[in-house]
Amino acid sequence: MSASERRQSVRTGVVWSAVxxxxxxxxxxxxxxxxxxxxxxxxxxxxxxxxxxxxQVIDPSPDALAALDRRARESGxxxxxxxxQGDLGDLAGLVEAGSVDLxxxxxxxxxxxxxxxxxxxxxxxLRPGGHLSLLVAQRHAAVVARAMAGHFQAARDLLDAGxxxxxxxxxxHRFTRDELEPLLAGAGLETTSVHAxxxxxxxxxxxxxxxxxxxxxxxxxxxxxxxxxxxxxPLATQLHVLARA
Numbered sequence: 001m002s003a004s005e006r007r008q009s010v011r012t013g014v015v016w017s018a019v020x021x022x023x024x025x026x027x028x029x030x031x032x033x034x035x036x037x038x039x040x041x042x043x044x045x046x047x048x049x050x051x052x053x054x055x056q057v058i059d060p061s062p063d064a065l066a067a068l069d070r071r072a073r074e075s076g077x078x079x080x081x082x083x084x085q086g087d088l089g090d091l092a093g094l095v096e097a098g099s100v101d102l103x104x105x106x107x108x109x110x111x112x113x114x115x116x117x118x119x120x121x122x123x124x125x126l127r128p129g130g131h132l133s134l135l136v137a138q139r140h141a142a143v144v145a146r147a148m149a150g151h152f153q154a155a156r157d158l159l160d161a162g163x164x165x166x167x168x169x170x171x172x173h174r175f176t177r178d179e180l181e182p183l184l185a186g187a188g189l190e191t192t193s194v195h196a197x198x199x200x201x202x203x204x205x206x207x208x209x210x211x212x213x214x215x216x217x218x219x220x221x222x223x224x225x226x227x228x229x230x231x232x233x234p235l236a237t238q239l240h241v242l243a244r245a
Contacts, residue, residue: 010209012043033053034104036048036056036106037058037105038105039058039059039068039106042071042081044104046068055080060085091125092124095125105135109134111173120186120187123245132241133241133242134241136173145237175239191242194241196228196239197223197238197239198223204219
């Protein structure tokens with residue numbers, strides 16, 4: 001495993017475990033219909049297609065979609081991965097209402113102007129009992145990161161408003177667990193689980209993972225161990241929420 005692959009496994013292991021578990025519970029497994037909003041080059045889409053699922057990636061970048069196509073062909077799953085140019089605002093026009101088993105919305109809700117409307121649009125394409133995998137930046141950790149970098153006013157602004165000063169919308173919202181659950185409920189989505197993601201991963205030097213045998217596996221296990229403990233949610237770089245329509 002390369003250094004980048006080790007780092008990726010540490011950062012996404014908790015999310016992957018949760019997504020695989022929810023897919024195992026769907027009555028349409030092993031061929032679920034999945035939409036990956038902002039799925040880019042297929043970091044989730046291609047492995048999910050390799051598991052037998054059908055994945056539609058919606059992304060605004062033509063370059064990312066071209067890379068997705070190459071990756072899917074090289075992995076032998078081009079027949080189960082489709083890419084369409086667009087963003088979350090285009091969802092209703094690109095996906096049939098009530099047709100999807102699982103929507104991935106990873107790192108996207110932060111940059112939309114109206115998170116509540118975006119979640120309502122996602123709820124509209126999910127079939128009854130379908131799931132949303134939502135991955136968002138967590139506010140408390142972002143405040144700490146800015147303060148540690150010496151950006152004290154930016155940390156204070158983010159603490160008070162949830163959005164970095166001077167860049168509302170474009171720079172992105174940051175969320176807490178207490179903010180997410182009412183947003184999801186307002187869209188008619190029931191929160192089924194919340195996971196802390198990257199509690200330690202961003203603090204551990206990459207050189208340590210390279211030099212210490214077994215360090216990556218041990219760190220992944222540690223991340224898994226704290227992922228469902230509420231006291232660690234404020235320390236997490238990201239929160240991963242699973243919600244059901």
